[in-house]
Amino acid sequence: DSGVTQTPKHLITATGQRVTLRCSPRSGDLSVYWYQQSLDQGLQFLIHYYNGEERAKGNILERFSAQQFPDLHSELNLSSLELGDSALYFCASSATSGRSGEQYFGPGTRLTVT
Amino acid sequence: TQLLEQSPQFLSIQEGENLTVYCNSSSVFSSLQWYRQEPGEGPVLLVTVVTGGEVKKLKRLTFQFGDARKDSSLHITAAQPGDTGLYLCAGSPSNDYKLSFGAGTTVTVRA
Numbered sequence: 156d157s158g159v160t161q162t163p164k165h166l167i168t169a170t171g172q173r174v175t176l177r178c179s180p181r182s183g184d185l186s187v188y189w190y191q192q193s194l195d196q197g198l199q200f201l202i203h204y205y206n207g208e209e210r211a212k213g214n215i216l217e218r219f220s221a222q223q224f225p226d227l228h229s230e231l232n233l234s235s236l237e238l239g240d241s242a243l244y245f246c247a248s249s250a251t252s253g254r255s256g257e258q259y260f261g262p263g264t265r266l267t268v269t
Numbered sequence: 270t271q272l273l274e275q276s277p278q279f280l281s282i283q284e285g286e287n288l289t290v291y292c293n294s295s296s297v298f299s300s301l302q303w304y305r306q307e308p309g310e311g312p313v314l315l316v317t318v319v320t321g322g323e324v325k326k327l328k329r330l331t332f333q334f335g336d337a338r339k340d341s342s343l344h345i346t347a348a349q350p351g352d353t354g355l356y357l358c359a360g361s362p363s364n365d366y367k368l369s370f371g372a373g374t375t376v377t378v379r380a
Binding site for chain 2: 157159188197198199200203211213243245247257258259260261262263265
């Protein structure tokens with residue numbers, strides 16, 4: 156158990172819909188990272204928040220947004236969903252504010268868009 | 270094009286055999302990480318290598334960072350079925366902030 160929690164575990168929704176994925180980092184970690192993992196793209200970095208502020212953006216679509224709240228939990232919002240958005244979405248946390256390869260991953264949310 | 274190229278993509282061996290997984294790049298990294306991921310679960314951090322030429326051991330797993338800090342390898346001695354999983358290398362190039370992952374090597378150890 157990494158100490159990072161993600162809800163829900165599974166999500167099935169239709170094209171065009173909007174969903175929210177939730178992540179709680181390890182106790183004491185101020186950084187939260189979001190990743191998308193699909194079979195053909197591997198693990199892709201989406202966005203990084205540190206103590207409530209956006210630190211870095213990766214390959215995140217404009218239809219996707221995220222935020223980190225004062226209690227440090229984070230939410231990833233996916234809107235106007237397309238079939239190609241079906242993937243595993245992981246949240247990770249770390250103690251540092253800078254780039255850190257030592258990240259602790261949650262169990263993921265499996266999103267299926269039908 | 271992946272920033273970190275892993276090889277081989279798939280590896281299937283018999284219990285007790287040795288294996289090596291490679292992670293290569295044309296970029297210099299301040300550090301590299303190795304993760305293992307099991308189906309339907311999140312990646313789990315195994316090790317971080319920081320110094321060029323560094324060798325780290327974790328039980329039967331040996332990790333090496335290249336002298337030029339552009340490549341790394343993972344060697345498993347006497348593999349066991351519990352070593353089965355997707356092995357991922359990751360790192361941030363010295364001139365970039367974002368963490369990049371290799372595509373991974375799927376290791377299957379047959380009993």
